[in-house]
Structures are given as structure tokens and as C-alpha cells.
Amino acid sequence: MSVAVLGAGAFGTALAVALSAKGPVTLWGRRIEWQGQNPLLPGVVLPGGVSVTENLPDADILLVAVPAQAMGGFLSDHAPALDQRALVSCAKGIDLATGRSPARMLAEACPNATVAVLTGPSFAADIARGLPTALTLACADAEAGHRLQHALSTPVLRLYRTTDVTGAELGGALKNVIAIAAGVAIGAGLGDSARAAIITRGFAEMTRFAVAKGADPETLTGLSGLGDLILTATSEQSRNFRYGLSLGRAEAFDPHVTVEGAATARAVAAIAAREGIEMPVSTLIAGLAGGRLGVKQAVELLLARPLKEE
Ligand SMILES: NC(=O)C1=CN([C@@H]2O[C@H](COP(=O)(O)OP(=O)(O)OC[C@H]3O[C@@H](n4cnc5c(N)ncnc54)[C@H](OP(=O)(O)O)[C@@H]3O)[C@@H](O)[C@H]2O)C=CC1
Numbered sequence: 131m132s133v134a135v136l137g138a139g140a141f142g143t144a145l146a147v148a149l150s151a152k153g154p155v156t157l158w159g160r161r162i163e164w165q166g167q168n169p170l171l172p173g174v175v176l177p178g179g180v181s182v183t184e185n186l187p188d189a190d191i192l193l194v195a196v197p198a199q200a201m202g203g204f205l206s207d208h209a210p211a212l213d214q215r216a217l218v219s220c221a222k223g224i225d226l227a228t229g230r231s232p233a234r235m236l237a238e239a240c241p242n243a244t245v246a247v248l249t250g251p252s253f254a255a256d257i258a259r260g261l262p263t264a265l266t267l268a269c270a271d272a273e274a275g276h277r278l279q280h281a282l283s284t285p286v287l288r289l290y291r292t293t294d295v296t297g298a299e300l301g302g303a304l305k306n307v308i309a310i311a312a313g314v315a316i317g318a319g320l321g322d323s324a325r326a327a328i329i330t331r332g333f334a335e336m337t338r339f340a341v342a343k344g345a346d347p348e349t350l351t352g353l354s355g356l357g358d359l360i361l362t363a364t365s366e367q368s369r370n371f372r373y374g375l376s377l378g379r380a381e382a383f384d385p386h387v388t389v390e391g392a393a394t395a396r397a398v399a400a401i402a403a404r405e406g407i408e409m410p411v412s413t414l415i416a417g418l419a420g421g422r423l424g425v426k427q428a429v430e431l432l433l434a435r436p437l438k439e440e
């Protein structure tokens with residue numbers, strides 16, 4: 131099965147590099163201003179098996195690796211050319227404009243496509259260097275999921291399979307929000323114990339939200355939920371965590387860096403308020419990211435919540 135990656139950012143480029151171990155891969159970007167090495171993925175030289183293009187490629191499997199907030203614009207430009215294929219969303223977020231997940235946006239824009247999600251703990255730099263990584267491949271169609279799992283696994287990139295697309299996708303989207311909160315805790319000097327509390331209570335609200343949306347709670351305990359939360363909330367390789375650090379330290383953050391959790395926090399807070407889902411950490415991160423709250427005030431609000439059963 132031929133494979134193309136759409137979106138030539140850090141993650142799309144890393145996936146193309148990793149998958150080229152199995153056969154030729156086409157990497158598409160809307161404007162490619164580099165040759166041989168993508169500046170978003172420093173130090174990684176593209177192997178010969180990856181061909182880079184600005185012309186939308188035709189392939190059996192298309193991995194869509196544009197950020198969640200860019201998915202709407204990407205689909206309005208390209209949806210007709212993507213229908214009838216296997217489309218694998220690699221984005222971790224919730225669209226702020228519509229409240230929809232990337233996989234749902236793909237499925238609605240391309241009704242004859244088979245839609246799947248690739249998610250889980252994996253920094254682009256690690257994947258591109260060939261370090262061992264385990265991910266989740268979620269597809270509602272079990273047979274198609276099985277085919278995709280085998281087509282996209284390599285000796286060092288191990289894909290586990292699930293049919294719970296909602297659980298896998300929401301785990302990946304929500305962990306970014308909690309990773310920002312963990313970064314805020316460390317950046318503001320609240321300590322490792324506070325971070326552990328935020329990760330744990332954050333995981334509880336991730337699960338609450340996902341279950342309210344129809345997910346199996348067990349999916350949240352897997353790679354796509356807890357696994358990715360652990361990675362992102364504890365590593366300075368994470369852009370979401372680093373953004374949280376900068377909020378906690380009241381430092382500026384480069385606005386060109388992709389930080390999926392900031393917009394996703396706002397999308398989640400809006401849905402949670404509308405549907406009565408208790409999401410205290412995400413709601414505070416939405417306030418911080420939207421500039422409506424300061425760190426001191428956010429911490430006071432969190433600590434002033436009523437005492438309750440765990
Ligand atoms: N980086 C990582 O370690 C990981 C990232 N992910 C997820 O992958 C997704 C992409 O992130 P990542 O690659 O890191 O982001 P980057 O910031 O590295 O790159 C984003 C890319 O998307 C492109 N893009 C934006 N809008 C469009 C559009 N409308 N049409 C075509 N291309 C577009 C940008 O192109 P241009 O330069 O032209 O704007 C850029 O190449 C995110 O959801 C992220 O959470 C998942 C796992 C790991």
C-alpha cells in the first residue's frame with residue numbers, strides 16, 4: 131500500500147522518515163522552503179526514500195499531520211481530493227471554531243474515506259531518530275484498523291490497535307491541556323508534588339470528558355491517554371509543557387510554535403460549560419491561555435475548590 135504524509139511540519143516529516151524504512155513515502159507541504167533538512171526537525175537528514183512535493187499526492191494511505199486548528203482550512207482546500215482513501219489523522223486537538231475533533235472533521239468532509247487516528251506518546255525528534263516508540267492506531271472499522279496497523283508499524287514504531295476512536299483522539303487532545311498546567315506548576319515554582327496532583331486530577335477530568343463523549347474509560351489508561359500525558363507533562367521536549375513553563379514564569383513564548391493545548395483548552399472549556407462536565411484544570415488553562423486569568427489567581431481558584439471524595 132502506498133503511503134503519503136500530508137503536512138510537512140515536525141511530526142509529518144518524522145513520520146515520513148520512519149515509514150520510509152518500509153518503502154517509498156511522499157511528504158507533502160503547502161510550501162516547502164527547505165531542502166534535505168526540515169528546520170522544524172533540526173539535525174534530521176531526509177533519507178532517499180522520502181520524496182518531498184508541493185503537489186497533493188495520490189496514495190492508498192494518507193497521514194494527515196497538520197495541526198488541529200489548521201484542519202478546517204486544509205480540508206476546505208483539499209477535501210475532494212482526499213475522499214475514498216484511508217485517512218489517518220495525526221493531529222492532537224479540538225477545533226476551536228466548531229468543537230469538533232480532527233477525525234470527525236475528516237469524516238464529515240470526506241464521507242467515503244476510511245478515517246483512523248494515529249496518536250500516543252511520541253516526540254517527532256525521537257521518531258525521526260529511530261528510537262523505539264509505541265503508538266495507538268484507532269479505527270472504528272476493525273478490519274481496516276488491522277490493515278493500517280500492519281502497514282504503518284516498523285520494527286521500532288509499534289502500533290497498538292483499538293476501535294475506540296473517540297477515546298484515543300480525546301486522550302491525545304486533552305493531555306496537551308494538562309501538560310500546559312503541569313508546566314505552569316513547575317514554572318511558577320509550585321513544586322513536583324503540585325505537578326503530580328495536577329497530572330492525577332487532570333487525568334480524572336480527561337477521563338470524565340472522554341466518557342461523556344462516549345469513550346471507553348479503559349482507552350484513557352492506554353498509550354493515547356495516560357501514556358501521552360506522562361510524556362508531555364514531564365518533558366521539556368514538549369511544546370505544551372514549555373508553554374506552560376513560560377506562563378508560570380511570566381515569560382514570553384514564541385507565538386509561531388505550535389501549542390495545541392492552548393486552543394484546545396478553550397474549546398474544551400466551552401463544551402464543558404455548555405454540557406455541565408466538570409473540568410476545573412482545563413477551564414483554568416483556558417482562562418490563562420486566553421489572558422483572562424493570572425497564574426496567582428488560577429492557583430487560588432484551584433485550591434479554593436470544595437473538598438471532595440477522590
Ligand atoms: N511534533 C511532535 O512531536 C508531535 C506532534 N503531533 C501532532 O501533530 C500535529 C502537527 O504538529 P507538528 O508537525 O509538530 O507541527 P509543526 O508546527 O511542526 O508544523 C505544522 C505544519 O502544518 C502545516 N500547515 C498548517 N496549516 C496548513 C494548511 N492549512 N495546509 C497545509 N499545511 C498546513 C505547516 O505548514 P506552513 O509552514 O506552511 O504553515 C507546518 O508545516 C499536531 O496536532 C501535533 O499535536 C503528534 C505527536 C508528536
Ligand SMILES: O=C(CO)COP(=O)(O)O
Pocket residue numbers: 222250251252253254306309358361362367368369370371388389390
Ligand atoms: O504529542 C506530543 C508527544 O506525544 C508532542 O507534544 P508537544 O506538541 O507538546 O510537543
